[in-house]
Amino acid sequence: GAGVSQSPSNKVTEKGKDVELRCDPISGHTALYWYRQRLGQGLEFLIYFQGNSAPDKSGLPSDRFSAERTGESVSTLTIQRTQQEDSAVYLCASSVARAFAGELFFGEGSRLTVL
Amino acid sequence: TQLLEQSPQFLSIQEGENLTVYCNSSSVFSSLQWYRQEPGEGPVLLVTVVTGGEVKKLKRLTFQFGDARKDSSLHITAAQPGDTGLYLCAGARQGGKLIFGQGTELSVKP
Numbered sequence: 001g002a003g004v005s006q007s008p009s010n011k012v013t014e015k016g017k018d019v020e021l022r023c024d025p026i027s028g029h030t031a032l033y034w035y036r037q038r039l040g041q042g043l044e045f046l047i048y049f050q051g052n053s054a055p056d057k058s059g060l061p062s063d064r065f066s067a068e069r070t071g072e073s074v075s076t077l078t079i080q081r082t083q084q085e086d087s088a089v090y091l092c093a094s095s096v097a098r099a100f101a102g103e104l105f106f107g108e109g110s111r112l113t114v115l
Numbered sequence: 116t117q118l119l120e121q122s123p124q125f126l127s128i129q130e131g132e133n134l135t136v137y138c139n140s141s142s143v144f145s146s147l148q149w150y151r152q153e154p155g156e157g158p159v160l161l162v163t164v165v166t167g168g169e170v171k172k173l174k175r176l177t178f179q180f181g182d183a184r185k186d187s188s189l190h191i192t193a194a195q196p197g198d199t200g201l202y203l204c205a206g207a208r209q210g211g212k213l214i215f216g217q218g219t220e221l222s223v224k225p
Contacts, residue, residue, distance in 0.1 A: 004157070035215070042121075042203055043158070043215040056212055091157055103148075104213065106157025 002026070004107035006092050012113045013082055021077045021110045025094030032075050033093045033104060034067060043091060049075060082114045118142070119206055119216035127222040128194055136189045136219045138204035145208055147180055147187045152201040152218075194223045 005024040013019050025032050031050055035043040045059040049069045057067070064082075069075040079086055089111045093104040122137045138147070146165045150158035162171050164180035164187065171178045175198075177190040187204055199222050205215045 033213075040218075040220070042119075042217040043205075045212050045214065048212060059212075093157070103160045103163070104158075106159070108155065108157050 004092055004094055004105055006090075006107035006110050008110055009108065010111045010113075012115065014115050015084060016081055018078065018080045019082055019112060021079075021090050021092075021112070023075045023077070023092030023094075023107060025073070025075070025092070026105055028072075029094035029096055029105070030072050031095045031097065032069060033095075034075070034077050035091045035093065037089045037091055037109070039088075046077070046090075079112075082112075084114050087112055087114045119204055119214055121202075121204060121216035121219050123219060124217065125220045125222075127224065130196060130223055130225050131193050132223075134191050134194060134221070136191075136202055136204075136221075137186070138188065138206075138216055139186045140206060141185065142206070142208070143184050144206035145184070146206070147184070148205045148207075148213070149178055149187070149189055150203045150205060150215075152203060153199075158201075158203055191221075194221075196223045196225050199223050 007022045033048050034046040037043050047054055047057040047067050052069045052071050064080045067077045089109040091106050091109045093106045095102050095104050120139045148163045149161045151161055152158040162178045167182045167184045169180045175192045179188050202219045203215050205213045207213045
């Protein structure tokens with residue numbers, strides 16, 4: 001597709017289970033970003049990839065959160081032993097430019113609900 | 116810590132009214148962006164401002180970057196129901212990550 005694609009669009013899980021969220025960036029976009037958006041709030045930075053390296057992962061809330069990226073393609077955000085406070089929409093974005101310069105193109109997000 | 120404060124957080128107005136949304140910080144940014152987000156979708160870029168004092172117009176929307184590059188405003192003239200959404204400002208320092216404000220939820224009633 002032409003835009004950033006995220007899956008699943010909705011995920012309901014039980015507390016303590018692990019979840020994987022996937023992001024397919026726009027082809028040719030070298031930079032990829034993960035943000036978290038809690039209900040009615042702005043976007044909280046999680047991690048940034050340039051290619052398959054992560055120069056800035058300072059926003060990951062705890063060691064339960066990890067992310068990886070294959071080349072300049074798909075990225076996966078993994079949350080282990082989910083907690084209720086992890087419930088949020090997880091947004092992925094990609095951009096042509098490096099290091100947050102230029103426009104970020106966002107996917108529609110993965111809504112995570114932890115019961 | 117970079118922090119962007121948006122005000123107001125919520126705004127409900129009638130079609131045809133004017134409004135202004137503010138985005139303030141104690142930090143200096145190399146650029147500032149405004150995004151609009153509709154329910155169930157990701158944010159979409161409206162404009163990027165990079166020069167202190169810069170004013171950009173996009174139809175009925177006017178964006179201004181403060182002289183000191185610490186604040187910005189978005190003014191909408193004659194608001195329409197189609198303007199309804201969450202408006203987010205986002206600032207970045209040179210080589211730094213993009214920090215978002217908490218957003219302004221705008222509702223324009225016909």
